[in-house]
Amino acid sequence: MKENKQETICNLQDEIEDELEVIGATAIEDKLQRDVTETIQAFKDAGIKVWVLTGDKIDTAINIGYSCGLLNNFMVKHIVTEDKENELDQKLQSILKVVEEDEKENKSNYNALIIHGDSLLQMIKPFIKTNLQKITEKCQAVLCCRVSPKQKQEIVTFVRAGVSFN
Numbered sequence: 001m002k003e004n005k006q007e008t009i010c011n012l013q014d015e016i017e018d019e020l021e022v023i024g025a026t027a028i029e030d031k032l033q034r035d036v037t038e039t040i041q042a043f044k045d046a047g048i049k050v051w052v053l054t055g056d057k058i059d060t061a062i063n064i065g066y067s068c069g070l071l072n073n074f075m076v077k078h079i080v081t082e083d084k085e086n087e088l089d090q091k092l093q094s095i096l097k098v099v100e101e102d103e104k105e106n107k108s109n110y111n112a113l114i115i116h117g118d119s120l121l122q123m124i125k126p127f128i129k130t131n132l133q134k135i136t137e138k139c140q141a142v143l144c145c146r147v148s149p150k151q152k153q154e155i156v157t158f159v160r161a162g163v164s165f166n
Contacts, residue, residue, distance in 0.1 A: 037069040044069075044140065051142040051159065053152045058116055061145040065114075070141050075112045076102075078135070083118035085125065092131040099138040111139040117146035123158065133158075 043050050050070055054061050058081065065071035078095045082088040095113070102109045113135055122128045136142050144155060 037067075040069045049136075049140055049142070051144070051155070053144045053147050053155055055147060056145055058114065058145040061143055062114060065112075065141070065143050070143065071112055072110075075110045075141070077112045077114055078139075080113065080115040080119045083116070083121065085122055085128070088119055088122050088128060089131070092128065092135060095135050096131055099135060103138065110141075111135075112141040112143065113139045114143045114145065117144065117148065117151055120144060120147060120151055120155070123154065129158070 040050055052061070052065065052070060054064075056064065058079070062071065062077075071077065076098075078098075080088070080091055080095070082091045099109075099111055102111075115132075123132065144151075147155070
């Protein structure tokens, strides 16, 4: 009876988990949890792009990114802290040019975008949002720092609405 039950459970899990699309995950404990590094690596190995949204300062978030394996020394890290519209636009255009050139030249760079919450306030402007979307499509990891709970919700909405994961 137990073998049949276990087999039935496994079959049901396979059926339920078929073609699922992971939309997001969350954690509330403010410490690095057991096996988080291995879990993030498994996501990355599966081709899943990992986004971390945190209220931490940018330096703290980057250190945590390294600790948990989100970031590594082989990644090209694009750090965005500009909060003025024209400076932010120039920075995003510069990053976009770099990642698109790398792609054209078939460079196998792994890109990470690290962006400050003050910069994300400009996401309401269509040209900023468009460039940000193009950049995040080319990144294997996105780390958003100093973001408020409302910004976290807006970023999730942004990802659901238009970021292509191909």
